[in-house]
Amino acid sequence: MKDVILGLVGVGRIGVMHANNIASLNGVLNPQGTSVRLRLTDVAEDHxxxxxxGLGAEFLPSVADLIASGVDGLVIATGTATHPELIRAGVDAGIPVFCEKPVAMNVADALPVLDYIGNNNGVVQIGHQRRFDAGYLEAKRAYQAGELGWIHSLRAVTCDMTPPPVEFLATSGGLFRDCSVHDFDILRWLTGREIVEVYAKGSNNGDPAIGDVGDVDTALAVITFDDGTVGTVSASRYNGAGHDVRLEIQGSNRTVMVGLDSKSALASAEAGITFPDGEPHQTFAERFDQAYRSEMAAFVELILGERENPCTPQDAVAASRVADAAQESLVTGAPVKVALPMAT
Ligand SMILES: NC(=O)c1ccc[n+]([C@@H]2O[C@H](COP(=O)([O-])OP(=O)(O)OC[C@H]3O[C@@H](n4cnc5c(N)ncnc54)[C@H](O)[C@@H]3O)[C@@H](O)[C@H]2O)c1
Known part of the structure; x- marks a missing residue:
């Protein structure tokens, strides 16, 4: 029986979910059964x-205490601005790190982190959980097997029902960096192609406080891939119908849509059509429950040396480059070329 102790930093919105998922991994990870134990810390101590x-986990008063206690891997689920410092702490301790997306507030802040990880042989998995979602995996398989033919259009949608707190939005880097970055990542991962140009527009018809902190509540980006294929990535914080995450890929042979199921937050306008007829998805946590669990299981397998890193910091920064370009386009009103990584 293998024994893995994970140290979790931050038990806010997503950290609590990771805590639950880690606790549920104990003894179910592989046929041999891996014992997975959880230790955690947060500056909000009582919480x-x-x-x-509640989870039978151990609380430690600080990140330093958590690391000193001898954890086998560090899971970072704090606000984005703290990611660089905490990634460095995990790398310094010589343990694998799982860090929620993104690596840093923007690409400029992320590049020194990539260097630090590389120079110190760090192992860091970034939390783009859609890479583990069954629908996206099937779409990737179908695309890469050539079943769709050549792709003429891609349309990605990510809509939350209600906005997160304005305090969170004030430090999130904006809708493209916080939310659409998942679509930018999954489009690169799925197609194996680079997005080279972005043209973005946004609107603010909801709470004016979102505009006051410099963000938009709804946005659309027209993206161009390196082979000239075009697509759109749209996002909103105000989708009353439910949490709506979809990707439609139209090819010369076939079209597939990720996220079209009985719980899709949609209603047909056609007579007699009752599909989708389930209770619509409500939150990202519920929509991607299986993906978040698989992602954390993958991190344990990475620690055990049983798999490759499923989402490297370089992958995550490549998606952030697109998000940065989209944010710049939103502000300037002009199309923006995506800065491609320097060849190393
Ligand atoms: N992958 C996804 O789908 C997804 C979804 C939501 C959020 N996120 C990412 O997760 C991160 C956290 O987002 P959230 O919405 O959970 O934020 P949050 O503000 O709800 O939670 C952050 C928690 O970290 C704690 N914290 C902050 N600094 C700390 C420190 N130095 N040491 C210990 N604890 C500290 C806070 O007290 C809080 O409890 C963000 O980077 C966000 O981009 C990812």
């Missing part, structure tokens, strides 16, 4: 103590 107690 973190409660979460730990």
């Amino acid at each position: 973190a103590r409660n979460i730990a107690a």
Whole structure:
């Protein structure tokens, strides 16, 4: 029986979900059964103590204590601005790190982190959970097997039902960096192609406080891939119908859509059509429950040396480059070329 102890930093919106998922991995990870134990910390001590107690996990008062306790891997689920410092702490400790997306607030801040990881032989998995979602995996398989033919159009949609707190939005880097970055990542991963240009527009018809912190509540980016294929990536914080995440890929032979199921947050306008007839998805946590669980299981397998890194910091920064370009386009009103990584 293998024994893996994970140290989790941050038990806010997503950290609590990771805590639950880590706790549920114990003994079910592989046929041999891997014992997975959880230790956690958060600057909100009382809250973190409660979460730990509820899961039979151990609370530690600081990140330094967590690392010193001898954890086998560090899971970072704090706000984005803290990611670089915490990634460095995990790399310094010589343990694999899982860090929520993105690596840093923007690409300029992320590049020194990539260098630090590379220079110190760090192992860092970034949390783009859609890479583990069954629908995206099937779309990638179909595309790469040539079943769709050549692709003429891609349309990616990510809509939340309600906005996160304005305090979070004020430090999130904007809708493209916080939300659409998942679509930028999955489009690169699925097609194996680079997005080379972005032209973005946004609007603010919801809470004016979102505009006051410099963000938009709804946005659309026209993207161009390196082979000239075009697509759109759209996002909104105000989708009353439900949490709506879809990707439509139209090829010369076939069209597939990820996220078209009985729980899709859609209603047909056609007479007699009742599909989709389930309760619509409500939150990202529920929509991607299976993907988040698989992602954390993959991190344990990475620690055990049983798999390749499924989402490297370089992958994540490549998606962030597109998000940065989209944000620049939103501000300038002009199409922006995506800065491609320097060849190394
Ligand atoms: N992959 C996804 O689908 C997804 C979804 C939501 C959020 N995220 C990412 O997860 C990160 C966290 O987002 P959130 O919405 O959970 O934020 P949040 O503000 O709800 O939670 C952050 C938690 O970290 C704690 N914290 C902050 N700094 C700390 C420190 N130095 N040491 C210990 N604890 C600290 C806070 O007290 C808080 O409890 C962000 O980077 C965000 O981009 C990813």
